[in-house]
Amino acid sequence: MAKRREAEPAGQESVPRAPEGEHRKLPRPVLDRLAAYYQIATHAGESGQDAIASATLAEFFGVDSAVVRKDMAAVGISGRPKVGYPIPQILSKLDTVLGLSGRNDAILIGCGSLGSAIARYGGFNRFGLRIVAVFDTDAQKVGRSIGHHTVLPMEKCRRTIEVFRPKIAIVAVPANAAVDIVQWLVGRGMKAIWNFAPIHLKVPSGISLRNEDLGLGLAKLIHDVNLKMRAGEEARLSG
Amino acid sequence: MAKRREAEPAGQESVPRAPEGEHRKLPRPVLDRLAAYYQIATHAGESGQDAIASATLAEFFGVDSAVVRKDMAAVGISGRPKVGYPIPQILSKLDTVLGLSGRNDAILIGCGSLGSAIARYGGFNRFGLRIVAVFDTDAQKVGRSIGHHTVLPMEKCRRTIEVFRPKIAIVAVPANAAVDIVQWLVGRGMKAIWNFAPIHLKVPSGISLRNEDLGLGLAKLIHDVNLKMRAGEEARLSG
DNA sequence: TAGATTGTTAATCGATTAACAATC
C-alpha cells in the first residue's frame, strides 16, 4: 500500500526519500482544504458539537464528501460511521500536520497601515505565531508603539535575527523595497517569507515564500462577480 | 475548435450556455496564474521592458513555460516568436478578463485594525476598487476619519446600499459577527463578499465570496517551512 | 539563414467522482 511515486517538484532534488507519517508532502489542494477544515472544525467545536460529518465539511468547502474522507485518511484522522470525525482529533491532528503546535517566532518589517494591522492583530497567536520585533526604515515611525511592540530601526534587525533566530519574516513594505529586503533576509538565514508587498517575489529553493497579494485576491473576486452577473443576465434574457 | 464540454459546477445549473469570447469560465488554477502574470507584467513594464517571454513568466510562477503559453492562448493573448508577449497587450487583455477596467464600488464593514488598513490602502485603486463608505457598529469609532473616509454607523448602511448600489462588501468584523452581517448584506442585494473575518462563510450560489483568511495563509506557510526544514535535516543526516 | 520562441497536438499524470462494501 506504499505510494508508488515520490517524484519531487523542481528545487527539491536534494531530498533523498519521502518523509513518512504525518509529515509527508501533501498536494496543494489537499493542504488548502485541510486548513479550511481546521477553521470550520474550530467553530463547530465552539458551538458545542463534538463531531462533524464529511458531508458537512464538504458542503462548507463546496466539494464532494468523498474528497473530505480521502483528505482525512491522508493525514490519519479516523471517523466513526453514523457519527463523523471527532473534532478534538481533527484539531490535534491538524495542529501537528500544519505545524501549529510549536512556537513560530517572526519579525515584521514595515509598519505602514497593513504592517501595523498585522502587528496589532491577535488572531495569529492561535497559529503559534509570536512577533518578536517590528522594524521600519522610516525614522518618524521608529519609537512609536504598535500593539505590544515598539518600532525599531532597521539597523537593529540584524542583531535581532542573531539573538532570536526567528524562522519567519513578515514583509509589509512597499513593492519597490520588497525585493532587496527579502534578499537580505534570506541572506541572514530567514527560513520563511510572508510577503504582503504587491509584487511577486522569488526565493531560493529551500526557503518558504507565500505571496499574500491582496490585490490579486480582489482581482479574482471581481472576475468571479462579473462572470456571475453576466451569467445571470443571460439566464434572464433567454429564460 | 470549439470546446467540447461545458458542464457547470454545482450551483450553476441555471446558466443555459457557456459565455463566449473573453468571458468564458476559466479553471481556477488558470485564473490564479493569470492574476500573477498581471502583477509580474506590471513590474516588468515599469522597469522598461515591452515584452516578456513565456519562460520568464513560467520561472516566476514556478511552472513549465508551456503552461504559460496555454494560459495566454486561453484568453487570446498572442505572442511573437523570438520576442515574447507584448506587455501592453497582456495588461489590457487581463484588465478585461479580470474585470478590472470598470469601476468596482464597495462598502467596508468593520473598522478595526485590519478594516482601517484596508480603508487607508491605496493599492486597490489599480483594480478599479472604490470604497464608497465605511461602517462600524462601535459608537466610539463612528465619526472618526480613516484615510479619506469618515466612519458611519451601521444604521446608515441600508440607505448607502440603496443609493450607491455597490457590488462588493468588504467584511472586516470579528468572526462571531460575520455570519449575520453577510446574510444581511446578501439580503440587501450585495453581489460579492470579500471576507476577512477568520471564519469560513457560505453564501447562496450566484453570489461571489472570497474568504481571505490570513490565518489560514499563515498555517500553510508554517506547514511548508516545517516540511522544508525537516527535509533539509534528513538530507544532512543521510548525505 | 539560423536560432529562438510561440502555438498546438498527443501522451502522461494526478486528482476527482462514482460506487459500494465495511462498520458502528
Place this chain on the structure above:
DNA sequence: TAGATTGTTAATCGATTAACAATC
C-alpha cells in the same frame, strides 16, 4: 436490526508535461 456514514477501490475527468512544427 436498519440505517447512516466511513473507508477504499475502480473509472472518469482534467490538467500538466513532452514533443515538435510553425513562425518571426
